[in-house]
Amino acid sequence: MYRKKWGNLPPATFNDDPSIKGANTGMWRAIRPVVDHDGCTKCGLCVTYCPDGYVEMVDGKIVFDLNYCKGCGICAEECPSDAIAMEREA
Structure with missing residues (x-):
């Protein structure tokens, strides 16, 4: 499988348009990210490369806003320690 190097990708931008805040785009997702905190x-690469800006570092832990995460898997692909796995929604 071809895997792009994180340095070749542009950083994410966050769209702060209030008109899209009401749309729960997480309902579109078939798979979701799960973090192995240990x-x-x-490193924060998942925060940087999330195309929608819904990954944050909170109190030293990665937190996904699953109401808006679309399950694209970019965070898991770019994680150098393979600490993010994409799992099927239940």
């Missing part, structure tokens, strides 16, 4: 090195 394996996470807190």
